[in-house]
Amino acid sequence: MATGSSAPSAPAPPGSGEKSHLFNFTGISANKAGMGADRKLVADFVYEKSKNSQYTQHQLELDAKQQARAELVAKELRIAEARMSEIELLSERRKIEAELEALEKHRDLSRTHCVVDMDMFYAAVEIRDQPSLASKPVAIGGLGMISTANYVARLYGVRAAMPGFIAVEMVRNPAAIGSKMPPDELVFITPNFAKYTQVAMETREIFRQYDPHFRAMSLDEAYLDLTDYLAAHGVSAEAAVQEMRDRVKARTGITCSAGIGPNRMVAKIASDERKPDGQSQVLPTREAVLEFMDRLPVRKLPGCGKVLENQISIMLGVQTCAELRAAAARVKRAFQGRKTCSFLMRACLGLSSDELAEEGGEVGNVARKSLSCERTFRAESEPAELRGRLRDLCRQVSEDMAASVPPLAGRVVALKTKASSFEVRNKQISLIQPVGFSPNFGKGGEDGREHAEQETARVTQELYKLLEPVLEEQFPCHLRLMGVRVSSFRDQRATLDKGQQLISFFQSKGSEQQEGPSAGAGPDNLNTGMPKPQIQEANVIDLDSSQEDQRDKSRDPPVQSQSLPKGCLKRVVERLASRRAKRIRLSGVCCPVCGVRVPEDQANRHVNAHYGDQ
């Protein structure tokens, strides 16, 4: 299993005992090494602590399934290759060379992208506000799950996404995981998301000055296109980013790391190189990019997680991007007909999908596509209790839909359940009429609040009525989690921020452009390597008319932009811009997590709601 440099390509011998799967699923891998602790010992330790849990049993099943599949494909590959003649192999080789050559056409070295990542963000904020913690092992989260660990805790092998109760044991018993640290007690801190959000706003104020269209991926990570800034100020990327990081540190007291590169993928990977409190640049030449990519383990490619890494290892015997490139022909055969194939081919050349997007006119869609709420709880069988939880979830989803701008209505609702065995089920219902709020919801006058409550209750009830029978189908059941999701929104664009991105695109590109908004505004395609559906101008028109016109257009086919009269788009953009300005004056602050605009006095509550009000 590809669990690290120790055993790069050895497939797990079937039936060789419980450690054979040496935790593919811990995700501890080439790039996720815990400093100061031995990876393998950490994996063993975690395994020992949890091998009898339902969780682990379930993970082992998934793991085994995945492993068997990879081995099957590997076997078929070997057979197919054995059957190929020299001539066939040669012609295939030539074909691949040509394809790689063709991909070079998409290489764009003209832009400078930057990814900024705050160092151990939540922990850094807490330690800033309580400096006595600095020397102690600190984890943000609880016994169930850790979201961030400081560097002291990392010396004990503690990492984000690790269950807290295991982390406690590791800190108490560092020798067991090969750490030379003295035994200690892990300090837990309950996350304070409102505070982290406040700090994130401060960093974003700074980011905005370097790229007004920067994209925040989370509270602690942002993608910037520095090209215009550098041209305007005549400074080097290195200097600009250093200055930006200095300003972030001065303003927030927290360090960050950054990567600079000719596209978002390269910048993202580079941001990991000199962490913490460092920056790294990949120069905009083909040679520099290839040299950088070549030594990279494939696992470092955003989008290549532990499963794909393992597949690549088992099926191709490949660990690094250089090997991946050399094995392009086999990559193609192994993943033929799958998006993964083109993703890998481009990625190993250091090509980011945003380059393709610009070239091909395919664009990233920045609108939200689904809204959901899920809760884990102590496993429960009682129907009345489960129904109550379902109703709570429906209420929460309804409130979040109401708080969206515009208020949401969706044609698909889904119930997710996780049994105490960790088996997950999803059941979705497609509707003719969307469930949710009218686009005009929330614009009421004096009786606005009362009406809002009434409508929210109505939507809650509609969701519940749809999903309760779905839950019923599963009785008797023993559940540890339920979740409610709404998608296929009537309004494709969901947040104010994204609306502003639309405007900026149209303004910069001019009114006769036929494509949607530039993918340069966000890293939407970064992980998948694939273009997302476009936002057509039709959506903008729809948005506009939705103000005056309540007809439900959700079932109408998308209007082709070609059918729009000349000059129409420009007017739409202007009207949109003026409405935006009005809304900004009228209504509170923009949630930095979801982009939804909420009244100022509800901002904290709203932000915390994203995280379950912890």
Next chain:
DNA sequence: ATACATACC
């Protein structure tokens, strides 16, 4: 189209 699995922070 639906369900399930993977990935990211």
Next chain:
DNA sequence: CACTGGTATGTAT
């Protein structure tokens, strides 16, 4: 005490 939550997307059926 006991392995998250929200969103997107890829893959299989």
